[in-house]
Amino acid sequence: MELTLYNSLHREKNVFTPMNPKRVTMYNCGPTVYSYAHIGNARAAVVADILFRVLRHIYGEDHVVYARNITDVDDKIIAAAKEQGVPISEITKKYAKIYQDDLAALNCLPPTTEPKATEHIGGMIALIETLIKDGYAYESDGHVFFDVSKYDEYGKLSGNTLDALKKGDRVGEGEVARKKRAADFVLWKPELDGVGWDAPFGKGRPGWHIECSAMAKSELGETIDIHCGGVDLKFPHHENEIAQSNCAHGKPMANYWVHNEFLNMAKRDGSSDKMSKSLGNVVLIRDLLEEWDGEVIRLALLKAHYRSELVWSEELLKESKAQLDGWYREIKKYRDVEFEPLAYNHPIFNDLNTIESLVIFNDFDFLTGAAKQTANLLGLLQKKPEEWFRGKGKAGGLTDAEIDELIAERSTARTDKNWARSDEIRDIFKAENIVLEDSKDGTTWRRG
Ligand code: AMP
Ligand code: ZN
Numbered sequence: 392m393e394l395t396l397y398n399s400l401h402r403e404k405n406v407f408t409p410m411n412p413k414r415v416t417m418y419n420c421g422p423t424v425y426s427y428a429h430i431g432n433a434r435a436a437v438v439a440d441i442l443f444r445v446l447r448h449i450y451g452e453d454h455v456v457y458a459r460n461i462t463d464v465d466d467k468i469i470a471a472a473k474e475q476g477v478p479i480s481e482i483t484k485k486y487a488k489i490y491q492d493d494l495a496a497l498n499c500l501p502p503t504t505e506p507k508a509t510e511h512i513g514g515m516i517a518l519i520e521t522l523i524k525d526g527y528a529y530e531s532d533g534h535v536f537f538d539v540s541k542y543d544e545y546g547k548l549s550g551n552t553l554d555a556l557k558k559g560d561r562v563g564e565g566e567v568a569r570k571k572r573a574a575d576f577v578l579w580k581p582e583l584d585g586v587g588w589d590a591p592f593g594k595g596r597p598g599w600h601i602e603c604s605a606m607a608k609s610e611l612g613e614t615i616d617i618h619c620g621g622v623d624l625k626f627p628h629h630e631n632e633i634a635q636s637n638c639a640h641g642k643p644m645a646n647y648w649v650h651n652e653f654l655n656m657a658k659r660d661g662s663s664d665k666m667s668k669s670l671g672n673v674v675l676i677r678d679l680l681e682e683w684d685g686e687v688i689r690l691a692l693l694k695a696h697y698r699s700e701l702v703w704s705e706e707l708l709k710e711s712k713a714q715l716d717g718w719y720r721e722i723k724k725y726r727d728v729e730f731e732p733l734a735y736n737h738p739i740f741n742d743l744n745t746i747e748s749l750v751i752f753n754d755f756d757f758l759t760g761a762a763k764q765t766a767n768l769l770g771l772l773q774k775k776p777e778e779w780f781r782g783k784g785k786a787g788g789l790t791d792a793e794i795d796e797l798i799a800e801r802s803t804a805r806t807d808k809n810w811a812r813s814d815e816i817r818d819i820f821k822a823e824n825i826v827l828e829d830s831k832d833g834t835t836w837r838r839g
Pocket of ligand 2: 421603632
């Protein structure tokens with residue numbers, strides 16, 4: 392089975408060949424945990440999850456190692472902790488758990504490993520020491536900077552040239568004064584509000600980029616097969632990861648770079664903006680899960696190829712819900728279908744073409760195991776139809792257990808010919824929009 396992937400580094404689609412098919416490695420830049428994740432973040436996680444599922448399908452579940460880090464030290468986290476008067480770990484633990492739960496609700500498999508930045512400070516310090524020793528980095532007033540002029544290939548991934556970089560600078564004034572040139576980036580900075588670790592270059596905390604280089608090395612190795620993330624990370628984050636890792640190890644950081652496009656919010660004038668906290672146009676995964684099943688949100692996220700922008704709307708959710716209802720009705724007819732190996736030319740193996748993969752369902756014959764296998768690769772249709780049609784209980788409405796109890800009571804009432812109670816229960820269900828389906832095997836129910 393052959394997987395082709397668009398490699399952002401070479402700007403072309405290549406056949407994916409792992410270094411070792413018994414241990415295929417992928418790294419995905421995870422969240423900075425100081426607030427709730429939005430569905431733009433979810434898109435990046437779902438794309439990586441599909442890739443993980445496809446790799447597991449091809450190479451075997453035990454032969455793929457997926458690391459998704461947690462950035463649990465960062466200026467925004469430190470600021471939030473200071474404001475709330477709590478240690479940073481209180482904030483990071485809370486939001487890391489929320490992130491994991493949100494993604495689990497979207498049927499994302501847990502990554503093989505979830506390294507935390509604060510547990511890899513030693514590895515970061517060691518990398519920085521190597522970079523200083525080999526002349527790629529320099530110390531300046533409690534900071535350590537990477538000297539981009541020492542790395543010839545700097546800018547290769549993002550297409551930025553050093554000249555262009557001189558014009559724009561993305562760091563604070565203070566750092567600019569300490570750097571040799573605008574494009575140099577920080578590897579280590581002094582302690583902030585009591586958050587710092589001892590290091591040969593002074594007590595301090597890591598820059599964001601070095602965190603991923605150290606965690607990828609420690610969890611996966613000096614060269615990994617696939618590195619993923621959103622296109623916004625190409626520059627400067629991934630460019631800097633490449634520079635640090637390549638210079639420290641003398642070999643490529645990753646052989647394939649896979650970047651997902653943005654999830655954008657539609658605007659009234661017909662244009663759209665990237666969903667981001669700084670623009671204040673975010674829709675939180677957590678809020679959507681109040682109203683929609685995780686699979687509905689996941690399907691909505693798969694409605695554009697990962698390298699195309701996805702314009703988010705309520706319509707997309709409604710359409711996804713209707714489609715899933717239809718597909719679950721089909722599955723109800725065909726149970727216990729055996730898996731068939733996927734056809735060699737399945738669209739998912741062509742640069743993760745989810746759009747064409749979804750078409751397979753439209754004309755679906757659930758008697759074909761290939762459709763079921765496709766559902767597993769897409770992480771959709773993972774529930775039992777009965778469970779799906781029960782839907783999500785609304786706050787204040789009857790719980791699943793209460794409904795089951797009332798059904799049992801209705802059955803007893805009928806046996807006892809207590810028609811008054813039986814009618815009463817029927818009316819309760821009607822008011823709550825719960826539909827009962829009686830059959831010879833008993834009564835099932837769903838939220839209408
Ligand atoms: P952040 O917490 O901003 O570092 O983002 C975590 C992941 O979500 C990264 O892979 C980002 O590239 C990705 N991401 C952030 N915003 C969006 C967006 N609007 N659309 C798609 N991916 C995004
Ligand atoms: Zn990263």
